[in-house]
Amino acid sequence: MRILMIGDIVGRPGKRACAEIVPQIIRERDIHFVVANAENVAAGSGMTPAMFTKLRRQGIDVCTMGDHIYRRREIIETLVSSDRIVKPANLPSEAAGRTWTVAPARDGELVAVISLMGRTYMNVRSDCPFHAADRVLNEIPRDVRVIVVDVHAEATSEKVALGWWLDGRVTGVVGTHTHIPTADARVLPRGTAYVTDLGMTGPYDSVLGRDKDRVIQSLVTGMPHPYDMAHDDVRLCGVIIDTNADGRATAIERVEVSCAASGDDGED
Secondary structure (H helix, E strand, C coil): CCEEEEEEEEEEHHHHHHHHHHHHHHHHHHEECCCCCCCCCCCCCCCHHHEEEEEHHHHHCCCCCCCCCCCCCCHHHCCCCCCCEEEEECCCCCCCCCCCCEEEEECCCEEEEEEEEECCCCCCCCCCCCHHHHHHHCCCCCCEEEEEEEEECCCCCHHHHHHHHECCEEEEEEEECCCCCCCCCCEEECEEEECCCCCEEEEECCCEEEEEHHHHHHHHHHHCCCCCEECCCCEEEEEEECCCCCEEEEEEEEEEEEEECCCCCCCC
């Protein structure tokens, strides 16, 4: 099986990149399953039901979220009703959404998707992601061999530690949140594909997706400025994970594809 994991989709540019590139990658690289972090889709923070529907139509099978999950309140009903979107499993049990899901890939194989959120430097109340991972893995049916985990976290060390914690128990552990792609993609000794951060799917002529001049002005002057979305040098970033019949990763490959269209398309 071949799985495409897509890094944080940021605003209009990220959505445009997905619309243009995801169907192409699925076709050209024989992708069987697509997972994307979608917590920054709505103008850089949160997601709406309409945006979720569009991403699904473009070929994204399951969306993961993060610290901005409830920024758009209208997504809560979708979080409760849909089995194609998951909340971080270490959020309180009372928080809306499912902690894991299982969906069929294009080749018929079942794939489990888990989302976890880090606690270091994250301004969100959450439980221990290590314990949450153990709990969820005990809930997933034993016949599901392919399991991928999105670790939405700020601290590199926390993501690396979770990778080692889960090595041999899941197919892949990929980091999101920082919007910066890391160069450490590898298959760990027990067969788990790992990368510290997938990077951003959005505008790279920016500071993490925001207008670079606005961000620099704020940092230099110490004065608040609105961080408007940037729009140029749009790329899709992520990884492709190959698996064997046992659900172990055999390879992980970085993916970075530029979007042909740039500029503000006028949509949210």
